Each structure stands twice: as structure tokens, then as C-alpha cells.
Amino acid sequence: MENELVTAIAAQFPELADKVRVTAPLRVAVDMLPQGKFRQVIRWLHDEKKLTRGHNVIGTDEGENLGFVYLISGADNVIVSLRTFAPKSDPRVQSMTGLYKSFILFERELCDLFGARVIGLPAGPHYPLPDNWPKDQWPLRKEWNPDSFDRTTMEYKADPAGPAAAGQPAAPEEPEEFELPDEVPEPQAESAPAGGRTHETENLVTVPIGPQHPSLDEPGSFTITLEGEKVEGAVIGIGYNHRGLEKACESRTYIQDLYIIERVCGICSHAHTTAYCMGVEQLSGVEIPARAQYIRLIVAELERLHSHLLWLGVAGHEIGFDTLFMLSWRDRERVLDILTLLGGNRINYGVNCLGGVRRDIGDDLKQEMRKTMDYLESEIRYFLNVAATESTLVARLSGVGVLSREDCLLYGATGPVSRAAGLAEDVRVIEPYGAYRDIAVNVITDDHADVFGRTLVRLKEMLESIRLIREALDKLPDGPLTARVPRRIPAGEAIIRVEAPRGEDIHYIRSNGTDKPDRIRVRAPSECNWHGMQHMLEGGYLSDVPITIAAIDPCYSCTDRAIVLRGDSRLAGQALDWKELRAYSQKWYKGRGIDPSQIKA
């Protein structure tokens, strides 16, 4: 399959015959191309070879230039990575959102983190940096130093000859015209409502859900425009949990980075570390022992059980079904007990290490696990029965948050969201990794394409996970637990996919021969599930907003925004930046007799 694609590309573009190669099973890499050639190739691949699925756009710092890596794939699941570049002095690049709708978020990230200017990108809120981030600071460029940034005043205290200001009209490297893509992407809804849109404007009420709201476990801002109870418009703003992990990874060794990657998410932590370890092991050419692969599978399926039980509880809570919440979380505690015994911690169980796993499964733990699996199976069958027949639950979940099969493909949804629409996509079956090559997985699909379908898919996936854990425990081979991985990883690139509980998780790791990585890009599954959110929210009811948001099982990851004050006539409609907000809040507290200036920032 990969070879056919290479031959086809070489046949269509003979000048690229030596620049295309198969780098790994199901991976084809194309070397750095100038922008015009790159656009030709990607358009041909999209239109002729039907590589219509966009996975990621990764920005890299190539010294003088900014590099852009595009990952796309098609029906045969081969990921093609295309590269292009733009000079740092004039970092303009064409947007690919006309071809791949799901690239919108990724290209916004290029603008914010690298300072690239993506032509043709629809207008929208900043992602992932805050709106009041200083204009010419681009964190992911190698010359940007986090120690020179003062978080309390939001100022960069390095010498003024820092990164060049954007828009310097230096002569671009290739004297070409930038054509807009043929399909002009439709304009995004207006950005976060500045200027205080007050209560009623022609019967439309704007209700903010977030950033702080009881229905969200992590901050995210959804500005819902209502007419009565029906949602007329929704503006999604995410980016509140951005912690700069990718930059942090670049200044730490591979061993230290394992723990940073683990903490990208609390519930998919094992999936992230598995992908990372697989990437490093692939780059250093190490094959891990079979026992370690089986233990990785067992922990991954336990994590899937944990995540889906947690989701069931959260979904129950969002629709007001607290009993389901409490009962499913009681069962989740049983899974966490097993994970504590296995890994040492309830959430970020550090089972993976570079080269294998750190902890073993003894016979008494096997006993314990089998007992828990039996208990959980009966409980999950009970929940499946309740979910399918309980009338209030069915009434709340069916017909809500509909994302049809075509929309899933268009917006690039992955995981249970797309499986509930009938797409049988599961990375464990598409490209089996680790012990999934020995133990086959049945892909669970459903036809409802709404939140009810996603509930059924997740419940049945839990039963499937229990079956996989039992099979893995029976077949657990003996042997060592780790293989030795050198400290310095040879230069190269690795693109690894694993099936996290929420969908397809892609990691891109680039090494440069030292003991610190050059670029790590984690594309969590929730990042591509967000694109369909606006489509799902509009036309529904206000009551459906929390459950629709919860049904894609979001794992937010980003940062802060400005605050708009309503009501106070002196400040109504004014956007405060960080300094003004601090001053305002200090004055407010002083008016009540509390002196906050004694508190250290």
C-alpha cells in the first residue's frame, strides 16, 4: 500500500522521485518542498488519490525558516507527511482549510505559537494563547526563552533585539503569487463577544456557558445565543488549559519528558506515554519484550474502562441523573484500585518507561483483576440495560448532538463520536501496535449518530475491554520487562498513532541525535472532535448544550482570555487586560476592608 502510493507520487511528479520514501509501516514521507510545489502535491493527493483525512499540521523551527509538516491520510490508512517551509522574516503560508476543514485549529496554533501568517484562514479567536498575549512573542520558536517572561505583568523582559516583529517586508524566498484555494472556506462565526452584548436584542438572549460553569470540569467558553430555549448560534472558545508542554519538552531529556507527556491528560495518560515510548523506541530501533507489550495492553484497556465509566457518570450528572453518576463512579473506584496496585498511583500511573514497563503483574494481582472483571461485567451489563430502556435517559439523549456520518468525515471526528455514526475506525484495528497484533479487537459501531449512540458505543466498548483484559491475562508471556534504550536517540522522525479512550492520538517526535528532543507534537483526540461542536449545538435546546459538550468526552488543553464587565456602567463593554483586571480586583477588595497587595503573586 505504501509502495503503491510512493510509485504513484513518483509517476505524477517525476522530479520528486528521490524525495518520497516509505519510512515505516503505513508511513510515507515527502521531503521539504517549496510552497508552490507543496500545494500542487497536496491538492493532487486530495483530489486524485482521495487522501481526504487531515490529521495534523505541525510547525517546526528550522533555524532560519519555519517548517510546516502536514499529515494526511486516506481510505487505506497510510499517513503521508508533507513538508514545506517559510522564512522567519516573512512567514506566510497558504491555509489548507479549504481542503481539510479540520486544519482550522492547527493553523491557528501556527499563528499564535510560531508567528506564521496563514493566508485564507477564517477569522476567529486566538488559540491557544490568551487575547492579551504580547503581539510579537512566539513561544515555540527556539530563541524564545520562558524564563524571560513575567507572568504577573505579561511582559517579556529579554533584550529588545529579540524575535523580529511580524510583517517586515523582507523579500520572500520564492517570487510566487499566493492563490487563494478554489473553495473559499465559509467565515467562522464572530469571535468572542467583545463590547457587552446585553440581554435582549430582538428576542435573542446570549447565555455564557463557561469559562466557569457547573457543567464543565475544565474551563472552556461557549457563548450560546438563544431564542427562547432553542440555540440559534454558538461560539466555541477553548484554550484555557494551555500549559506550554511542548516547549517544556524541548528543554528536558527524553526520560524527563515521559512524565511531562503523561500529564498532558489525566485520563488518557497511559495512551500518551505509550505513544511517546513507542516513538522513542522506534527512533532508537529497540524492540520491547512481549511481556511488556501485554502489560501495556492490559493497562490501556483498564484505562479505557476507567475513562468510559467516568464519562458515564459525567453524562449522568449533566442530564441530572445523579444516581447513575454515583453508581458508575463507585464502579470506577474498583478499576482505580486495580490501577493503584498495578502502577502505584490512581491517575498518572507511571507504568510505562522507555523500553518497556516498570511494574509487573504478579499472580495475586491477576486474581484480584479477574475478580474485578467479573464484578464489572455484571455491573456494565446492568448499565447497558438501564441506558437502553430508562425512559428519561433515552428522552434526554436521543436526537441530541447529531453528527451524521458525512459530517464526521467532514469535520474529522474520531473515536466513539465517529463510531456512533457508523464509521468503523479504530487504530487498534487499522494499525495494530504492541500486543494488539496478537489479540484482535472487535470494533463497536452504532447507527444512531447522536449522544445516545455514543453512550451505547462506550458501554459496549467497556465489555470489549473486559474481554481483552481477560484474554491478555490468560496469554501473558513470561520474560523480561524492559529493553535498554540509549540516552542519546539517533536523529529521525516518528509518527505514532494509538487508540486513546477518546479516539486517535497522534504523536510526532523529531530527534536530533542528542538526549533532548527537537520537537514533540501531541495531537490529542479531542482536538479534532471540537470542529463539529458548533454544528452539533445549533438547532438544539439550551438543555442539550452540556450533554452535547460532554458527549465528545472533551479533554481540554489551553489558556486564558480577557474579561468583559457587564452592568457596571463605568466599565460596561470595556475589555480589561491583565494589569487593569488586577488593579480593579484589588480596588474591589480594598472597598471591603481586605488588603490583597500583601498576597504574593
Place this chain on the structure above:
Amino acid sequence: MSLFKSKPGSISGAALHSLFSRPATISYLGGKYSLDDRCRGLIRYDPTACVACGLCMKDCPTGAIRVVNQGTREAKEMHAWLDTGKCIFCGQCADSCAKKCIVCTSESDLSRFQHEGLTIEL
């Protein structure tokens, strides 16, 4: 609502069962709670086996551990300090140590009233 075999309140079976069995939660004050030995908590350090290789300091993700030789090369006098505020209890130091002088215990009662009290000597 009429498309499915709908039974309202079908979870009352499990609810009533929970009513007549012991609750899954324990009272905060007065309830018994203990951590398994396999949990990762505070590390324990053996200065006699330490050879001052510094791998634990190099591999620590947060830079929480500090090992210092206060003697000479021949007559080592090793001391280690751990900043429990920075430590993420990952156990990498225990894995990196070639002489196995760092061991993970499950001690987790590590809170202090002062910020300075968080750095403890192992």
C-alpha cells in the same frame, strides 16, 4: 420516547439494593483508610550505598532531589534533600539509581504549614 421499550426509573433496582447494603463511601472523620504498600509516596534514601553518580538528579523531571557529598572522594558523607513541593512522586529516581539506594515507600502524609518546611532531608 416511544421508540424504545421504555421503563421509567429502571435504575431503582440498583438504587434500592444500595439502600440496603453498606455505602461505598466512608466517613471522613472516623473512617478507616490506609494506602497499599505498592502506592508511590515519599522516597527513602540509603546514604551508605550511594556512589554520588548524580543520575537521580539528572533524571528527575522537576529537579526536586538534591544529593550532596559533604565528605571527600574516599570517605563519602552523602546527604540528600527532597523538595516535596516539586516532587511528583514518579519514582524515576528509584529506577535510575544503579545501586538501588532510593526506594519508594507509600508514605503520603507530607503537608506542612510553611512553604519552607516542604524541603526535607531524606
Place this chain on the structure above:
Amino acid sequence: MTILIILLKILVFPGFLFLSVYSFVLQYLDRKLYARLQSRQGPPWYQPLADFFKLIGKETLIPAEANQAMFKVVPVFCLAAMAAAFIYIPVWGRTAAFSFEGDVIVVLYFLAVPSLASFLAGWYSRSLYATVGSTRVLTQMFAYEVPMFLALLAPTLLSGTWSVAGNTAYYAAHPLLVLVNLPALLVTLVAAQCKLERTPFDAPEAETEIVSGPLVEYGGRYLAFFSFSRDCELTVVISLFAAMFLPFSTGTAWADFVLYFVKTLAVLFVLCLARAATARLRINQIVSFCWKYLAPAAMLQVILNLVLREVFFK
């Protein structure tokens, strides 16, 4: 002397003080039962008292845009209405502290006050979530008022009297006729859950959607009184239900008083189980459910009672 006794009846027993104490007890039992149904521990017995006194001690913040006077006065209206409604409901068998012909209508009107108070509280708070919540309160009222009124007035068609104590006395004398009123019993049970805004009908106060609905801006002592009046509403509704549909009595005042506790606790158990075993319905689903199922059932009961009265009791 009679003025003193009247005041004692209104303020102490079975008036305001008894209502308050029993409301706290019912709130505790409701929360404890709800917790145990979910395999949790539940609060200790003094929790409702502790919550009340804690809220009284908190700082009260009233939004600058809200109507200050209405904000402060609405909880008091609510409480006063509940205290006034309770004195007409029999707690020791077949007689109430005060009764007169037509006090069923008075009690039902007093019971409409908490919903209106929620609406006013939300509307005058001038907050987005409160506005959505108070709109839902009224929408829900349009859904359950008709079935509830019909179902509560259906027994009076057979008994011929429009006083609560009179109804209890009549049905206590003819216990088999309670079976005739079974549809009205079921309709009132569901409508009571709707009136009290408890799951599955708690769309007005949907924590995950509109953050506590009409009362979102309330805090401190006003919230304390609002929650307290909500508990009193629970007691009044349960007592009214027990008086109209479970009128079994032995004749002696003391035994009937104990029986009153048994009846109200049984009804509380059923309502709590309903609360635990269902999810929250959307407001349009509540309206369609009430008009599709409750209203016809109540009307059926009314027709049945009218026919029975003409055929058997003339």
C-alpha cells in the same frame, strides 16, 4: 384567652414552629435517603439546621442591577404563604386547626405562591441564568397546574365538601372510596414532584445548565429563607396529599398524629425514590408529558367522580 389559643395554633402547633421543625426533619430524611440510594453516606442529622445558620451568617450580596426591595421581600412572601397554608391541613386525624368551606382552593392558591416567588426572584435578579430559569418556572407551572387542580378537586366532587378537613373526615368514614380516587392519587403524586421542582421535573433549577436557575443571585440570609420555604413547601404538599388521598384514621387524636408521620414519611420515600431513579427532563418534554398524560388522566378522574356522584350518591 381564645386569641392566645388561636395565636398558639398559628405560630406554634400545628402552625409555624411545628412546620419548621418538621420541614428540617423531612429535608434531612430526604437527603439521607437520596444519599443511601446512591450508595453514599449522607449528611448527619443536624445538617439542615447547620446549613440554615451558616447561610444566615454569610455576607449578602445583592447585584447592583437587581430590584433591591423585591429581592429582599420575595422570600418572606414565600414563607408566609406556606405557613398560612399549613394551618388548614389536618395533622391529627379528621380535623384541622382552622377550616372552613372552600379552604381547599385557598390552600391551592397559597401553594402557587412559591412558584411565583421563584419567578419574581429570578426576574428581578436581572441575571441571564435567572431569567432563563424563571421563564422555565412559569412554563412548568402552565404544565402542571391544570392536572394538579383537577386531581385535587376530584375527591371533593364525591365528598361534597370543599374543605380539606372535611374531605379527610368523609373519606375516613368511607375508606373504600379511596380506591375510586386512585387515578387522581397517581396524578397528584407526579404533579407534586413537578410542583416541588424535583427531578425529573427540576428543569427550572438545572444546575448543569443554568446554575441554580432563578435563585442564582441569592445568597446569605435571603437564600436561607428561600431554601427554608422550599422545605416548608415540601411539607405542605406532602401533608395535603396525605390528607386528601390517604385519609385512614383510627379516631383517637394521638394515634392519628403518629399515623400522620407514617403517611408523610411513606410519601416522602416514594418521591425520593422517583427523584433518585430518573434523569432531568427538558422543559418541552415536561410540558408535553404533563399535557399528554397527566391532564387526560385527571379529567378522566373528574368525569368518573361526576358519574359516580350522579349514579350512586343522589
